[in-house]
Amino acid sequence: MLTPGAGSGAPGPGGNPLRLEFPQSLAVYDDYAAAQRAVDFLSDRKFPVQQCMIVGTDLKRVERITGRLTTGKVALGGAASGAWLGLFVGLLFVLFTTEGALPILISTLIFGALFGVIWSLVGYAATRGRRDFSSITQVIATRYEVLVEHKVAAQARELLAQLPGSQPNPFA
Structure with missing residues (x-):
């Protein structure tokens, strides 16, 4: 859950490690690798990446038919x-x-x-x-959003603007 005031991103008394305090959108990507690349870029520049989160959105269920039963x-x-x-x-x-x-x-x-x-x-x-068929299923996201705590959002945006091929987030 991404509720305001829900925690600091670190486990604490009643805190949830999967929550950010007042999260803001930093960037949206079409694949996980690009979102991971952005967070890695921030990490390489000593940004406190523990205040970031990658969230897969627009989920879809994919079923691959593997054969006839x-x-x-x-x-x-x-x-x-x-x-x-x-x-x-x-x-x-x-x-x-x-x-x-x-x-x-x-x-x-x-x-x-x-x-x-x-x-x-x-x-x-x-x-x-x-x-009368066998299959495997998987739930995948079609978009990946990098969220960051509000208090470091401006710093993250400045750093991410230096990433080659990056485009500013129109929703930020």
């Missing part, structure tokens, strides 16, 4: 994850028993794989074909 792929994935779980349980059993380790590990691995196949296929059947 089939019953076979779901079963194979379930078997693999179940086998790992079975192996883990087997290792725990081996720690607390005096019997042979190999039969315990093999049996728990097989039971785990079987359980994983059944569990994943039941889950897949429950979707009734509404999601």
Whole structure:
């Protein structure tokens, strides 16, 4: 939260390290690397960068489709994850028993794989074909704003004006 008077940027009594006291916009960038470059530039000039914050704004969720799901792929994935779980349980059993380790590990691995196949296929059947694909998702920001505490804003603007390729913030 960027509320006025919420803290000094440093953890303190009731303070939150993710808050600035009366934050002001220093600059807005299209990518994180440019915002990071600006703060690094300030740091190189001995500016108190602990009074800065980079805030990603205009968030969007991106989902990358990685492939088509089939019953076979779901079963194979379930078997693999179940086998790992079975192996883990087997290792725990081996720690607390005096019997042979190999039969315990093999049996728990097989039971785990079987359980994983059944569990994943039941889950897949429950979707009734509404999601027959696999994907990965990520939330990303489309803009990055560098904020600075009000008491050092003028100094930060003067320094940042020296950064090659920088443009003044029209909102500052």
